Amino acid sequence: MSALFGIGGGVLMVPLLMTVFPQFSMQMVAATSLSIVIGSALINLTYFIRQKIAISYKGLVLWSAGMIIGVQGGFELSFIFHPNVIVGIFIVTMLILAVKTFLKLKKSYQVKEDVKVNAKDLAKGTLFCTLGGFIAGITGIGGGSIMSPLVNQLSFVKQHQVAVYTNYMMVIGGVGSMIGYLSKPCKLMLENTFQVGYVNFTLVGIVIVGSFITSFVSMRLRGKLKRKLADLLLGLILLFVAGYTLVVYLL
Numbered sequence: 001m002s003a004l005f006g007i008g009g010g011v012l013m014v015p016l017l018m019t020v021f022p023q024f025s026m027q028m029v030a031a032t033s034l035s036i037v038i039g040s041a042l043i044n045l046t047y048f049i050r051q052k053i054a055i056s057y058k059g060l061v062l063w064s065a066g067m068i069i070g071v072q073g074g075f076e077l078s079f080i081f082h083p084n085v086i087v088g089i090f091i092v093t094m095l096i097l098a099v100k101t102f103l104k105l106k107k108s109y110q111v112k113e114d115v116k117v118n119a120k121d122l123a124k125g126t127l128f129c130t131l132g133g134f135i136a137g138i139t140g141i142g143g144g145s146i147m148s149p150l151v152n153q154l155s156f157v158k159q160h161q162v163a164v165y166t167n168y169m170m171v172i173g174g175v176g177s178m179i180g181y182l183s184k185p186c187k188l189m190l191e192n193t194f195q196v197g198y199v200n201f202t203l204v205g206i207v208i209v210g211s212f213i214t215s216f217v218s219m220r221l222r223g224k225l226k227r228k229l230a231d232l233l234l235g236l237i238l239l240f241v242a243g244y245t246l247v248v249y250l251l
Helices: 011-018 028-052 059-079 083-105 119-139 143-150 159-183 201-224 226-248
Strands: none
Touching: 011 028, 011 083, 011 119, 011 226, 028 059, 028 083, 028 119, 028 159, 028 201, 059 119, 083 119, 083 143, 083 226, 119 143, 119 159, 143 159
C-alpha cells in the first residue's frame, strides 16, 4: 500500500485490528498500527534510497517538524476523546480522501514542470503535515493516506516524489508518537506476546515481515501501474475501508 500509493498500511490495519482484536482500546489499535506503519515505511525507504530519487531536504525537515507537532497533539487528545469520536474521525477522513481521489480522475493528468522550492509551498506543506500528523496521532492511520494527496498539490513536488516524502514523514512522525505510547502503562496485555505500553511488538513483527515479503512485488508494480488506474484503486480501497470500519464498529 505505502509503496504503491504513498499511503500507510494503517488505513487497512486499523479496521483489521478492530476486527481481529475487538478487546483492543482505540489507543492500542492506534499504537500497534503506527508501529507497523513505521516498519513498512522503513522497508520502502531502503528501496527509494537505492533509486536515488531527489527530494527537497529543506521541505522534508520542515514538514516532518509539522507532522511531529500534529502527531503529539493527536496522541494526547486520543486519551480524552470518546472512542466514537475517534472512529468517526477515521471514517470521515477515509470518505473525504475517497471522494477527492475520485474527483481527480475527471481531471487530465499533466506532468508537472520543474519548479524551484519556494517559501509559499514550504509553509503550505508544513500546515498540511501538521494536520495529517494530528489525524494520524488520533486514529493510528500513519498520516501517509492524508498527506499523499496534500503533498501532491505542492507545485515543486512531482508524482514520483510523493511516496518518498510521505514514507520519510511516516517514520519521523510515527517515532515521535511511539515514545508516548511506549511510556504509558496499558491495562490490556496479550498473553505469550511481547508488549511494551500500548505497542504489541509480536503483532508488529509478524506484519512487518509480511510487508517485507510483499514489498518486492509492490516496487515492481509501482513502476508499471498507470496513474489513473492507481488513483481508481486507491479511491475504491478508501471507500471500502470507511464502510467496513463503520460496520465493524457498529456490530
